Amino acid sequence: MSYLDLTILDLHKALVEKKVTPLELVKEAIDRLKKDDNNAVEYLMEKEAIELATNIGEIEVDNPVWGIPFAIKDNFSTKDVPTCGSSDMLKGYVPVYNATIVEKLLKKKAIPVAKVTLDELAMGGTGATGHLGKTYNPYDPSHKKMMGGSSCGSASVVASGIVPFALGSDTGDSIRKPASYGGLVGFKPSWGRISRYGLFPFTPSLDAAGYFTRSVKDAAMLLSIVAGEDKNDFTSSNKPVENYVDNIDKPIKNISIAVIKEIVESISNETIINQFKETLKIYQNLGAKINYVSMDKHLLQTLFPTYYIMSCSEATSNNANLDGIKFGPYFDGTTYIEAMKNARTKGFSERIKRRFIIGSYSLMKENQNELFLRAAKNRHKIVDEVNKILKTNDVIFLPASPTTAAPFDNKVDQLKDEYLIADNYMVIANFAGLPSITIPCGFENDLPFGFNLTGRAFEESKLLNIAKALEDKLPYYNLSVRSKK
């Protein structure tokens, strides 16, 4: 086992004990990235990473990310490093500033080694729609199974054991679903807990910056570093940042865990359901109280359409600046309108264009009441119901996905409950701005699957504590393709 295969905190110990150097780690990560065949990388930061590692200076004993290699989803702006959001529309774009989350990690001397791919502009859930094509799930060497998205590249490189953590973004479940497919810890904080300055906006009312790790404690430690108010993001919260590691091992006796019956009932996979029941027993043995609660099935069936209408509507507006003049490649034209039309026609994939049309159609004056506003009202209703559950329960606990990683050619019936409910319910955390975490909980046919915990807004400390209690009882700490071998 190489030191690079360790979690962040274990790796930090090795760095402090001078068993390994940041330069050795970076060189090994770069080497693994070059050999990786999962199509995860947009831009290899070889020169930049080696320079940072060479000039890093003396070890900082109290800084757990000092010298730790990591990857960045390519929708976070990185100064002087190409950032295209996996869209031809931004091919060649080089930001002039760093996203706040990147800047904070750089200040702490963590070392980015790659910009990694995603579904185009983070709009997708398969990891197959970026301009590089499909990103493969490292647990399936036949390359038939998806990584999930949109943070497919981030999930892939952490699951492959190339880096111990990677930044991602989550608008519907874009961190937490690929975390399930990749046997990873995938964390999204409360809305506004981590600054989104420099993150390409998809649906700002839902977007969250977050990350993948291979342990809950790593996720907690990272949050203490990257959370906080940012003058460049007026939606960032000014609530004090806690030390999220402090309470991570607290006993969870008397914690109240809600299980939404209708969501569990919409899952047909027996392995997942049986393992879910086993984990409930673990929680009960730890002294937690399990409460089966109900949510109106019709309301649950509306989660996906509500998300789709709202996200397409916000996306079409937020991406209006990608016109080949302000941003994106310039294509000629006899008028500036023609130049913009040429750029947008050639730059966006057809799939993204369809989303923009759906969004614009929903926002049109004559359609707004029946589409956008109706979806926004329904979001309010959903949030009220979810918050009602969390009033008397500390967290909501459910399987993160009804299946393990699906094949790329999977055809789903978009009107069936398993799709509308179990496959899309994690968006409730985005609707209500709640912190949410997926942790690895089992395997079926050599493919991992995870379960998800969603807590009250800004109660990340408690959420991470409850997640860690389960992680401690399962054999999936620091899981990756390498450790599984």
Place this chain on the structure above:
Amino acid sequence: MKEVTIESLKDCANRLLFDMSENEYQTLLNEFKTIKEQMKIIAEDKTIDSYSPMVFPFEVSADKLREDIPDSPRSREEMLKNAKNKVAGQIKLPKVVS
């Protein structure tokens, strides 16, 4: 609600300043059929109009003033780095008035 037809979708695409292939308009038309089916579930909810549209998950207050701290803006060269065609420190575009 405005009827969804190939023509209305083309009009929408045109307003958004892009074009798509004929096949894609057909795919989109089918996608709209599914969306309308899914949105029907919300339409059947008689209580829905008693909720106000939710745009942000929490109250966002942007009424505080920042400290007035002088800062150096980015240089013109840096800001123009991503522009393909530039002349005299400005982005060059096709003529607006011919």
